[in-house]
Amino acid sequence: MSNDIMAVDPGWAWAPFEPSAEQPWNRRRAAHLCRRAGFGATSEELDRIVKTDPTDFVASVIRQATAAAQIDPAADALATAMLATGNSKNLAAWWLYRMLNSQWPGDNAPSHSPLLEKLALFWHGHFATGADKVDDVEMMFDQNRLLRRHAVGDLGTMVLEISRNPAMLVYLDSATNRKAHPNENFAREIMELFCLGEGNYSERDIQELARCFTGWEVRRNSFRFNRFQHDTGSKSILGETGAFGGEEGIAVVLKQKALPRFIVGKLIRFFMFDEPSAPEQLVEPLAQLLRRSDLQIGPVIERILASNLFHSSFAVGRKVRSPVELGIGLLRCLHGSSNLELVARGLDEIGQAVFYPPNVKGWDGGRSWINTSTLLGRSNLVGEILRHDKTRFAGQSLESLATRYGVASPPKLIEWLDELFLAAPLGTRAKQELVEFAAQTSGNSSRRIAELIHTLSTVPQFHLA
């Protein structure tokens, strides 16, 4: 296979991955899938997943997410408790709890879906809305419910609903929209960041779309259409002309050829590789799939996760672990539980506070996660989580976890952690360095394991997913 992504045959790329003698369906491949489709898997889960067929497993992951999307988290007792505090930072801990306690499909009882949590995080970054400006925890929660409802469903409905979502309208200064002076901010972001991408519209299109949204308001935290403030005149958007209202304006945007390409490009980047941008010939088949399925998101995700390209060297280890993937993944793979308010604060320090994206573009991801401060911060956060007195592993200590898996000796432990956590495996010499390091540490067994994991988390390979 060529090393050039431009030369990849789209037919091969999107065909389902078939295990073979050279490319077995093993724990390492399953771990890759679970890191991308969710927040990692425990060693036990990996053993279970490798007994299933990879294509069937992906299908079950999609079914699980689709079912979970129909369950409204408003009934969730933890959510109710966090909402009562009135603080969106606490709501972040609620979300982290759901990510951490999601289960891969199997014979266990229905639970939170890892893929749904991962997709909700994707859409939160896509339709980025910041709690500092919205300043209302209920509004932020309502938006999160909206994103979950459609995360794996209908893109068109999601765009329309997000356009009338109070948190979004407040965030983009569109809580009042009068016909005399339409506010362009929201119309701009619909085209630039939510649907089409820069370069696929003109400034005139933005001004005309802004006129469609006149009269859209937020009153008492709810969306309202004020017909007295609506500009009923004719508008011309992207080549279509009519006395459009907001819904019709969005319908014109949703019809554009650029829409499925833009969304598929972002999904490929999120689930497969940070760089380079996916070439057109790879985007196009999925863009057509998205259009053919009337903008249903599920089939596109399923195609991505089950594909040859997903399991190829173009994708494995080709992403930088996001802070949430780092913090939640660490605990998730080790049956961990901890003080999630502390984890949420720590993730903020290293660049990803959920409910607080840096701006309307969301998190850029990729190399932008990494700089000197975040590298030091990532290492410090892992150390802090491992040593925190509320942190447990399967309810107990690291020592008992290692014993349960029969990996108490440093060489075995390092092999086990390497398979569990690393997309880019350590070389023999690096493993040897870590064995020597482990031999020099002191203290009880749990503390020594914690130091080893802490050191491993500071090794460059650990930052790739």
Next chain:
Amino acid sequence: MTTRRSFLKTSFGTSAVVSLGTTAPRFLLRACGADANPAGENILVVIQLSGGNDGLNTIAPFREEVYRRARPVLAVRSEDALKIDDSLGFHPAAQGLSDLLENNCLAIVQGVGYPNPNRSHFESMDIWHTCRRKTSIRKDGWLGRFLDVSQQGKAINLPAIHLGHEQQPLALASQEIRVPSVTSLRKFRLTESSQKMRQTIAQIGRGASSGDDLLGFVQTSTGSALSASEQIEVASGNYSTDITYPDSGLAQKLKTVAQLIDSGLQTRIYYVTLDGFDTHSRQAPVHAALLKELSSALDSFVRDLDEHGHGNRVLTMAFSEFGRRLKENASEGTDHGAAAPVFLAGQGVKPGLHGKQPAVHDLDDGDVKFHTDFRHVYATVLDGWLGVASASILGDTYTPVPALKS
């Protein structure tokens, strides 16, 4: 050229001093290589005003009828403006800028922008950062290219520092150097790490390949992080100043910059950000607060540098990705515009207004027209202050604006 390898070497070369903590005396810092900027080389501090600063209300054409009519709510009134001349004045909240001008420490380049302005925050900021449009490859920024040019043949520790919580600006992206982002001096270190752990990490990094791929990138970044944290730990001793900085985010960042400059690092570029200028609604109180934060922080910073004897070699530049529309909107705010002023502050400036004034009655799609391409301002800074030939960095020859003392 500074490679990962030399960073790692530095990392252990300085470790003996690290144990002395924050009280290491200056002579020891010199001994370990963090020598006072030896040639007394000039330093540039960039303040990025993110979101699109409303230039028309920062330097207000208060006499213009067109301006007052376009902004019935927001226009700066003649009696409130801090007068620069008969027709232009600072927003009343920008007292610090007015004071700097009074003290001959402020140059204002009016009407700065670029052809075919893009009104997306992100795209326009990328254009300012890289000097390139979207159609070209943009892997590095203008300051990153300056670092690559000026580093050739010599290994300078910490040639640039970004201070702030936000993502590192693309302007600092370089082919060769990982510029550190420092959120706070206190947190910029590995806590609870043993010397053995640091050594193990360095050992593992040493043997690995350092290509241009993601892993190579993380490897060089890790080497830089370990080295930079040790150097900054050494440099961040106690700092005393008679200037009282305001209690704002920007002021505290600039105070840290003053401290690092005074500690004798070789750093020539410091980069900080003030965000919040995207004033689409209820602009008046928000913009006033931002201008106050900017101007009082900048005024304190310039005075502090003077007091510590660095005033003649530090130039501060403040810019924004675009200005704002002349006409205010229905939410008592303003939408994205194009041209806006750029500020240069320090003892090295030729004080006063520079560049052609944008005319409020001669608009381009509702925005005042630009007359000075921002690359002319960059050329001013590169040729006239940092002492490098700007053409290779900017991709073309741009005449400097005569805003610096020769």
